[in-house]
Amino acid sequence: MIPDFSCDYKNGAHPAVLKKLVETNGEILNTYGFDKYSAEAKEKIREACGLPDAEVFFISGGTQTNMTVISSVLRSYQGVICASTGHINCHESGAVEATGHKIIPLPHHEGKLDADELSAYLSDFYKNESRDHMVFPGMVYISYPTEYGTIYTKDELTKLRRVCDEYGLYLFLDGARLGYGLTCGACDITLKELAALCDAFYIGGTKVGALCGEAVVFHKDKTPEHFITLIKRGGAMLAKSRVVGVQFSALFTDDLYFRIAKNGADKAEELKALFIKKGYELFIDSPTNQQFVILDDETLQRLEGKVGFEVWERAGKNRTVVRFASSWSTTEEEIEYLSCLL
Amino acid sequence: MIPDFSCDYKNGAHPAVLKKLVETNGEILNTYGFDKYSAEAKEKIREACGLPDAEVFFISGGTQTNMTVISSVLRSYQGVICASTGHINCHESGAVEATGHKIIPLPHHEGKLDADELSAYLSDFYKNESRDHMVFPGMVYISYPTEYGTIYTKDELTKLRRVCDEYGLYLFLDGARLGYGLTCGACDITLKELAALCDAFYIGGTKVGALCGEAVVFHKDKTPEHFITLIKRGGAMLAKSRVVGVQFSALFTDDLYFRIAKNGADKAEELKALFIKKGYELFIDSPTNQQFVILDDETLQRLEGKVGFEVWERAGKNRTVVRFASSWSTTEEEIEYLSCLL
Amino acid sequence: MIPDFSCDYKNGAHPAVLKKLVETNGEILNTYGFDKYSAEAKEKIREACGLPDAEVFFISGGTQTNMTVISSVLRSYQGVICASTGHINCHESGAVEATGHKIIPLPHHEGKLDADELSAYLSDFYKNESRDHMVFPGMVYISYPTEYGTIYTKDELTKLRRVCDEYGLYLFLDGARLGYGLTCGACDITLKELAALCDAFYIGGTKVGALCGEAVVFHKDKTPEHFITLIKRGGAMLAKSRVVGVQFSALFTDDLYFRIAKNGADKAEELKALFIKKGYELFIDSPTNQQFVILDDETLQRLEGKVGFEVWERAGKNRTVVRFASSWSTTEEEIEYLSCLL
Amino acid sequence: MIPDFSCDYKNGAHPAVLKKLVETNGEILNTYGFDKYSAEAKEKIREACGLPDAEVFFISGGTQTNMTVISSVLRSYQGVICASTGHINCHESGAVEATGHKIIPLPHHEGKLDADELSAYLSDFYKNESRDHMVFPGMVYISYPTEYGTIYTKDELTKLRRVCDEYGLYLFLDGARLGYGLTCGACDITLKELAALCDAFYIGGTKVGALCGEAVVFHKDKTPEHFITLIKRGGAMLAKSRVVGVQFSALFTDDLYFRIAKNGADKAEELKALFIKKGYELFIDSPTNQQFVILDDETLQRLEGKVGFEVWERAGKNRTVVRFASSWSTTEEEIEYLSCLL
Numbered sequence A, B, C, D: 001m002i003p004d005f006s007c008d009y010k011n012g013a014h015p016a017v018l019k020k021l022v023e024t025n026g027e028i029l030n031t032y033g034f035d036k037y038s039a040e041a042k043e044k045i046r047e048a049c050g051l052p053d054a055e056v057f058f059i060s061g062g063t064q065t066n067m068t069v070i071s072s073v074l075r076s077y078q079g080v081i082c083a084s085t086g087h088i089n090c091h092e093s094g095a096v097e098a099t100g101h102k103i104i105p106l107p108h109h110e111g112k113l114d115a116d117e118l119s120a121y122l123s124d125f126y127k128n129e130s131r132d133h134m135v136f137p138g139m140v141y142i143s144y145p146t147e148y149g150t151i152y153t154k155d156e157l158t159k160l161r162r163v164c165d166e167y168g169l170y171l172f173l174d175g176a177r178l179g180y181g182l183t184c185g186a187c188d189i190t191l192k193e194l195a196a197l198c199d200a201f202y203i204g205g206t207k208v209g210a211l212c213g214e215a216v217v218f219h220k221d222k223t224p225e226h227f228i229t230l231i232k233r234g235g236a237m238l239a240k241s242r243v244v245g246v247q248f249s250a251l252f253t254d255d256l257y258f259r260i261a262k263n264g265a266d267k268a269e270e271l272k273a274l275f276i277k278k279g280y281e282l283f284i285d286s287p288t289n290q291q292f293v294i295l296d297d298e299t300l301q302r303l304e305g306k307v308g309f310e311v312w313e314r315a316g317k318n319r320t321v322v323r324f325a326s327s328w329s330t331t332e333e334e335i336e337y338l339s340c341l342l
Helices: A015-023 A038-051 A062-075 A115-127 A154-167 A178-182 A191-197 A227-233 A243-252 A256-279 A299-301 A332-341 B015-024 B038-047 B062-073 B115-127 B156-168 B180-182 B192-196 B225-231 B242-251 B256-277 B298-301 B334-342 C015-024 C036-049 C061-074 C116-126 C154-166 C177-183 C190-195 C228-232 C243-251 C257-275 C299-301 C332-340 D015-023 D036-049 D060-072 D117-127 D154-167 D180-184 D191-197 D227-233 D240-252 D258-275 D295-305 D332-341
Strands: A055-059 A079-084 A103-106 A136-143 A171-173 A198-205 A214-218 A290-296 A311-313 A319-325 B055-059 B078-083 B103-104 B136-143 B170-175 B199-205 B216-220 B290-296 B310-314 B320-327 C057-061 C077-082 C101-108 C136-143 C170-175 C202-206 C213-219 C290-296 C310-315 C319-325 D055-059 D080-084 D104-106 D137-143 D170-175 D199-204 D214-220 D291-298 D310-313 D317-327
Touching: A015 A243, A015 B015, A038 A055, A038 A191, A038 A243, A055 A227, A055 A243, A055 D258, A062 A136, A062 A171, A062 A198, A062 A214, A062 A227, A103 A115, A115 A154, A136 A154, A154 A171, A154 A191, A178 A191, A178 A198, A214 C228, A243 A256, A256 A290, A256 A332, A256 D258, A290 A299, A290 A332, A290 D317, A299 A319, A299 D258, A311 B256, A311 B298, A319 C036, A332 D191, B015 B242, B038 B055, B038 B192, B038 B242, B055 B062, B055 B225, B055 B242, B062 B136, B062 B170, B062 B199, B062 B216, B062 B225, B103 B115, B115 B156, B136 B156, B156 B170, B156 B192, B156 C202, B180 B192, B180 B256, B242 B256, B256 B290, B298 B320, C015 C243, C015 D015, C036 C057, C036 C190, C036 C213, C036 C243, C057 C061, C057 C228, C057 C243, C057 C257, C057 D180, C061 C136, C061 C170, C061 C202, C061 C213, C061 C228, C101 C116, C116 C136, C116 C154, C136 C154, C154 C170, C154 C190, C177 C190, C177 C202, C177 C257, C243 C257, C290 C299, C299 C319, D015 D240, D036 D055, D036 D191, D036 D214, D036 D240, D055 D060, D055 D227, D055 D240, D060 D170, D060 D199, D060 D214, D104 D117, D117 D137, D117 D154, D137 D154, D154 D170, D154 D191, D180 D191, D180 D199, D180 D258, D240 D258, D258 D291, D258 D332, D291 D295, D295 D317
Parallel strands: A079 A103, A079 A136, A136 A171, A171 A198, B078 B103, B078 B136, B136 B170, B170 B199, C077 C101, C077 C136, C136 C170, C170 C202, D080 D104, D080 D137, D137 D170, D170 D199
Antiparallel strands: A055 A214, A198 A214, A290 A319, A311 A319, B055 B216, B199 B216, B290 B320, B310 B320, C057 C213, C202 C213, C290 C319, C310 C319, D055 D214, D199 D214, D291 D317, D310 D317
């Protein structure tokens, strides 16, 4: 079987996660979020995040998490600010707008939002005499890592937090690939520090060892009222909540989540070194598990069908940006296989 | 462990379903609905339904399925008719209204909609000179079995179909417990016949052997345009679609779905016989896996903590309706245990 | 021209209202609610209502007012309770649901909601263990007068207020025909008393002397945040706000609103007396400007084309309920004309 | 009274419009769009547009018209493309998103959308393999004149139409200031030609002689089904539809609409000539009734309070873009007054 680097969710569950699903399968458990494994997993997540009072909820996928959190936090007159490349703005089929809220895109810098530009936007907004005829900014949405694999430094996150505080904005972090960000070499922040800086964020399971499921973490006083009902209203509640609860319980036992994420980040380093060594041009200098490389048409055709990767976007005449993604399950053999092809 | 009859989704997956999840876990599979197990499962479902051209989609839960289908089929000026006891009207936290559509409840008869009453409602509606200021009926939603465990006869379904045809309404059947309906003794219709009578329906997995997942089946020419995008927009798309695809593939291999559902229906018969024998009063004569019994307060207190059941509603002074649900996993031992208590 | 009693909004504006529109037409005025006539009208309304701190907004029509207020007050997980006959539930084409909220209808009593039944509903709701899967009641909507012309007594309103207080519900009163209620003989409450009992209500202009426009009055601490933006978002903001401001300024000068409304109420009394005298059967004993009479088919046919009235609903074989509405513009001559026909 | 050029809707109605409102005020007329003046006005508009089969509807304001038309035409999976400066994208408080649809902004060129850029966007979209996870373009929204006062040439509109045809997009034109566009010197298209090129458009009344009201014109086969109900559902239906019907009947009698619009366009020419003569810098070379001039801070302060204009946006250090708007009611005296100040 040829290796597939096209994305980080074509694999199954991590064996330890699957094992726990199998071991607990015979048990009779409460439903709708009240099973004991969900309770156990929530406690472990609170501890890992250093937020003993946090409210934690499990939702089956990322788009669903984003739309449920965003629509629950925002008031009707508010919209959500994000980098123009934000997942909610580009690849969620208008899910946020479907809940009635405008997305306010600001320019991105390799996928990131700039705190100064955010501040300038907000300052202008509140000086604008027509602002009552506009959408009020209510939240800042950022991805960590971003859609281009880049990560915010602790300093950058702190500055964003400061701007949010100044303008009363809610800071929500999409951590679909959180593990790959926190375990990469360039990361200068801990989960606890990141958790402290956000009002809410989610820890992605789907891309880091689970079959499905994301864990949303809210600071206690920033939890939307009746969030359980809002989850149900959005169709995001699993009857057998054990499915996600058990998986997150496994992922947050003995640091499994971070240990397996580190493999994804490490393999990405190897991929990057390989591309550089072989003279390929990087589209972006990503420190995490998504590597973006520019291929000329000849190389593109040569590689197609020999190894899995994803065509991202055109980069001018005869040149295409493609993505190679590693994950917790990427093996040394797969890297070597690729090495021989390049 | 004391037996728990409170609902039919506290158990895990059927062993054969779990086995297939384990066996396929190591494979690298396509995503977003395009994995081979989803393709395989869809083909098996088309065959079981006798609809070779049907479009089949997998969605992780029932509320999500209902809201996605209903909001995709209806035009903005339309609402959905259902029995007042319909799940969408009572226990989905307003999910359908959240998509902008009114639910038009008609009186229920042991959970069922009456074709004559439906016809009378529609006739009145189209005679009403103010109808442009009202919500146009666009769909009829029915549950099979209903929320009270009852089932429509083939004749009743055929009559509903006829009324829908007469008034250009879409007929959608919520089959969260479809297996328990089709395998019960009172059932006089086959899956193929039922499938032919509806425009769309869903086959419930969560309550019949799966960990999660429902299979929506559309007649080809009644499939909403761009339904994949609508699933994504509603947050209902699993990245690792294998999760549900594999389970349904297992459930529709060698009639597993129906064989295990039959156990739930059979055990319900035993439960009912037991209650009758012991002199309990049935609240409703349900032929399927949900049995509704009236308990006086003394009995209620005596049983509480000794066996699992669900309090449904008050039935006057000192009397309470409770639900005992069987499922594919209910055992003879559990029935006997209960028998000793009653 | 034959008199038309079919509804109370086929006439134009009251002459004094029109006169003020003409007189002020040449002025250059601020827009979007900030013109001086709107300011003046708001002040007069605050005074008439005995609510010096109230926030008052003008919106061009009733449905728009209802949907804007209801969607602004409710949180996403909440719905609005009303009598099953409530205008929002029957004749607004699903406008409230279009904003994402469920309407929770309770039985009506000649169009009115019963405080005890409301209380029982709420008590049951909060005892229901499944309530997190239901729509939380957030508001009570009542019409005064109701869609059947009936009015709540002061005692009835006070009881509803008490229930709302007990359960933290917002009380919103639809006063599309408020003037005809407050000036009828059966009314035992003043505008100030009514205003004190509600959290918000609207004073209908369209049916009481204006060409268009309703005035929403909020208790200061019950005004939705950024309501101006919410009005704009709902498309309900007139650029030339003078249109409604000037009309309400005229209506609330020298008690014009109530003086002209009284004509509507008085003429309704005459209509009712006439029907009774002539041996017609009243469908409901309405004290306000809408009179509902039962006609046999022969009489119905005889009157059709000779005088304007509205067919309301069938009342069994050969019998039809019809509505005769009076208004501020109904004349003695019109009543006499009708008298000769009956 | 100092002249006010800040916007084009601080005045009242044109005298002939007001006169017709007064003359018809005593009549008893049908409601909800079925009054005879609405019928008469629709017929006149059809004729003026050269679309004998067109469906015409009256709605009270521009935002309401935009949101009602856009949400009625689009399917759930679709969004609307517009220039980033489009009114719907900037100054309608998120009204379109409130109906569940994304706005897809493309770069503007002095307020205009470029047909080639539109075509490139669409071509890329349909080549994008992730398009099922994106919002499908369903409509192109343009303003004529644009928010910067510029107008599309006939050739530009024809090219946009061609692109829309190629990709199956609906072309909707916001004509809030249509009159000022069609009567300006730079205009090279007739109303009939413009009407033929769009699927739907609206003729703005509020800014061109009316107190309120816009006329939406649909090509017959592009009219949304049950549009009357959709107007009601959006709260956009006036009970006394005569209010807008009578005004449009007056405006489309003897070409009044265009005759008075021409005054606005002509006065704008004079304003522009004046600014140029006095050495002011134009921000944009607008041919219609909105003129955008750059003022240095000193001039800005000098003019403030002496004449009405609107601050638009900062144009760098010490420089501000301001808008001077003329209208049908702008007089020679007002221009002369301004001339003395500059």
